[in-house]
Amino acid sequence: MRIAVLGATGTAGSRVVRRLNAENVSVVAVCRANGVDLVTGEGLVDALSGVEAVVDASNAFPPDDSMDWGEALTRATRNVVDACARQRVPRLVFLSILGVEDPAFDEFPYYLAKREQESIVSGSGLDVTVVETTQWYEFATNPAAVTFYDDRIEVQDWLVQPVAADTVADVLARESLSPSGENPVSITGPEKVRLPELARRRSRALGDERPVHTVEPYLPALSGGALLAPEKARTLGPGLEEWLASLR
Numbered sequence: 001m002r003i004a005v006l007g008a009t010g011t012a013g014s015r016v017v018r019r020l021n022a023e024n025v026s027v028v029a030v031c032r033a034n035g036v037d038l039v040t041g042e043g044l045v046d047a048l049s050g051v052e053a054v055v056d057a058s059n060a061f062p063p064d065d066s067m068d069w070g071e072a073l074t075r076a077t078r079n080v081v082d083a084c085a086r087q088r089v090p091r092l093v094f095l096s097i098l099g100v101e102d103p104a105f106d107e108f109p110y111y112l113a114k115r116e117q118e119s120i121v122s123g124s125g126l127d128v129t130v131v132e133t134t135q136w137y138e139f140a141t142n143p144a145a146v147t148f149y150d151d152r153i154e155v156q157d158w159l160v161q162p163v164a165a166d167t168v169a170d171v172l173a174r175e176s177l178s179p180s181g182e183n184p185v186s187i188t189g190p191e192k193v194r195l196p197e198l199a200r201r202r203s204r205a206l207g208d209e210r211p212v213h214t215v216e217p218y219l220p221a222l223s224g225g226a227l228l229a230p231e232k233a234r235t236l237g238p239g240l241e242e243w244l245a246s247l248r
Contacts, residue, residue, distance in 0.1 A: 003176050004028040004051045006038065006080065007058030011138055012095060015169030016055055023177065038076035039063055044083045053091040053176045056080055070113035077117040081124040091127045093175045098132040098186055098229060104221035129175045130184040133168050134229050135160045137243045140199040153203065153210050155196040156217040161228050162198065163189035164243055167236045188229035190239050205244045
């Protein structure tokens with residue numbers, strides 16, 4: 001089997017590549033470093049030649065200041081759908097965020113773009129599975145909410161229910177190889193935690209003693225529970241302590 005992984009050098013994509021390689025799958029690693037630009041479409045159609053499935057774990061960044069992030073994301077997704085159609089790739093597994101449809105995020109441009117991405121792939125005519133996840137444990141270092149200084153770490157006060165990126169990769173790889181028939185596939189982790197606490201415990205596990213300071217989020221809903229998983233979501237481990245132990 002030949003599967004293309006978009007965003008192949010990213011947090012989720014690199015893990016999907018490793019899992020598929022372990023299954024003796026022929027993997028096409030699609031990323032800018034390999035000459036493919038999802039936003040412009042450069043190299044994409046050729047990269048999907050002979051591919052039987054695509055895992056889109058990308059998070060396309062704008063090429064310059066002429067385009068905002070939301071436009072880059074949606075343009076990349078349109079290019080992916082078009083390239084799949086042109087190469088007659090039958091199956092697309094698309095990574096998204098759980099809860100983007102919540103009205104609490106109606107003024108959150110990034111989530112609005114994620115909504116549009118889901119709409120594009122769902123209306124593509126391809127055999128699509130959307131894998132929706134809550135934030136990952138690895139979000140404890142994400143610059144969208146965490147800022148590192150020499151003498152401290154500042155973390156926005158988000159309430160999250162994180163899942164491990166390794167677990168996300170397991171689900172993406174499995175859906176590309178043997179579809180479950182669910183759509184969307186919604187997954188979350190087993191514990192709720194404040195992001196500053198997650199960042200503090202991660203830092204301590206790695207021997208980083210810088211104090212962690214909590215700051216207000218730029219959107220109040222982020223601290224009020226809007227990011228928590230609904231009942232429909234499948235809860236998958238590891239738990240926080242097990243994940244922290246894996247870092248040591």
